[in-house]
Amino acid sequence: MTHLEERLAERGLKLLKKEAINGSHAGRIYRIEAVDEENQKANLVYKEYETDRNNELHLYLKYSDLIKQFNKVVTVWDSRPKAILMHDLNSPLKKDFELRSGSDKRNLIERILDRLAVLHSLSVGKNANGLPTHETTSDWHEWCVDQMNRLCEQNHWTKTEWIKTINNAYEQLDLKNFQQQCPRVITHGDPHLENIFLKDGQIWLIDWEWAALSSPLRDITILCQDLYDTRLIQFVKESYQKVLHNNDFHIPSEEYQRDFNYFYIDHTTMMLAWEIEKYLQEYTSEEKIKEIIEFKIREINRVTNELGVS
Ligand SMILES: Nc1ncnc2c1ncn2[C@@H]1O[C@H](COP(=O)(O)OP(=O)(O)O)[C@@H](O)[C@H]1O
Ligand SMILES: [Mg+2]
Incomplete structure (x- = not known):
């Protein structure tokens, strides 16, 4: 046996x-x-x-x-x-997410946000004593620059401005010294669409390896990493603020926006590094990785510019 x-x-x-x-x-x-x-x-x-x-x-x-x-x-x-x-929770939501209509995508996102709000509203003392605290560091930035350099060594189609965009964002925002503004809550730490399922009318979350105390925006900006549509990302940002409010979890708008933008840039950078890794391990095509990089670099630029500091 x-x-x-x-x-x-x-x-x-x-x-x-x-x-x-x-x-x-x-x-x-x-x-x-x-x-x-x-x-x-x-x-x-x-x-x-x-x-x-x-x-x-x-x-x-x-x-x-x-x-x-x-x-x-x-x-x-x-x-x-x-x-x-x-x-077995069947297929993760990532599998056919891109095939769904716009309203279907928004409905699904709202259900995920409702479920994350339940997690984020739990009492830390009663449920998560001793859970580690997540801090933003320079780790993702350094990893992403290394990955970009590996990619450049192997491919003629890479652009030097990609690394400049990332460096500029971290420098202008002084991201490695960023302190979260929102209260510390229990976060899943990796709720992208390959770790989320819909089964028996409920949203389920697997893969708790990175669970830690952090800002609720830590999770929300990871969720955004599987969205390749700026309007949908804005929808997530606006919807979750309302969801928290409806759950009697009141965060001043300025603090919410700030955590969202900073965590979003840090996680977009992290996910760029990971996507490059999957391409180098031949899980992703050249055409796909180019699309991913172009979109995520545009997003880092957009948010850095919106913050009015670039
Ligand atoms: N309970 C489950 N039901 C259905 N599929 C699952 C389940 N657990 C894992 N999987 C599948 O395996 C993949 C990897 O599992 P996961 O626990 O997320 O590992 P990793 O840490 O490597 O991401 C998931 O994205 C999903 O496709
Ligand atoms: Mg996983």
């Missing part, structure tokens, strides 16, 4: 099918089909961690009451190989 078969057997489950979910993941992830003693089928996902990368597992153990409100976790194994078993 394999580890997985033994582990399922402990829970009265028999493995029928196992299929790897391929991609550049933090561990080995399998979609599995199993049956219980009453012959009821269960569709599950098993995520096994690399030995040096299991922060997520510790969060699942320590903050299980919190996370189980947002992800359908079945069980967690702290012994080797460390792993979690979850219900």
Whole structure:
């Protein structure tokens, strides 16, 4: 019997099918089909961690009451190989997001924002004592410049102004010394559309590796990273301010705007670096990476200019 078969057997489950979910993941992830003693089928996902990368597992153990409100976790194994078993939530929202109509996209975004507002409104003391605090640093900036340089070495189509735009934004905004303005809340830390699902009429969030105390705008600007439409990004920005207000979470507009803009630039830079990584690992086509870079650089420029300091 394999580890997985033994582990399922402990829970009265028999493995029928196992299929790897391929991609550049933090561990080995399998979609599995199993049956219980009453012959009821269960569709599950098993995520096994690399030995040096299991922060997520510790969060699942320590903050299980919190996370189980947002992800359908079945069980967690702290012994080797460390792993979690979850219900299969079907496809992440990223899969067909671009095929949806404008109003459909906005409806879906509103549902995600409502769900994030629930997380952001939870009491830190009751739910997340000891959760680390996220601070903006120069890490994403440095990583992105390194990635841009790697890209330049290999491709003639790169533009030197890309790095200039990023450097200019960080310098003008003094981003590495930025202090968040909004109150510290529990943030998921990585709610892009590959980590968000709609199942049984509810929004679910997986991949809690980066959960930390931070500004609510930390999450909102990560969500924006899968949107390639400036109007939709503006819609997110405006909608979430209203959602917080409706949840009796009142943040002065100036503080909200400031956190949004700064976190948005930092996360757009981070995501640029990650997108370049996926291109270098051949998960993305040349045509696609060019579109991604052009859009994100335009966005960094737009927001830096809006702040009136470039
Ligand atoms: N519970 C789940 N249901 C359906 N798909 C899942 C589930 N967990 C993971 N996946 C799939 O595996 C991918 C990677 O899982 P994730 O936990 O986000 O790992 P990583 O840290 O590598 O991003 C997800 O984007 C999704 O496609
Ligand atoms: Mg993920």
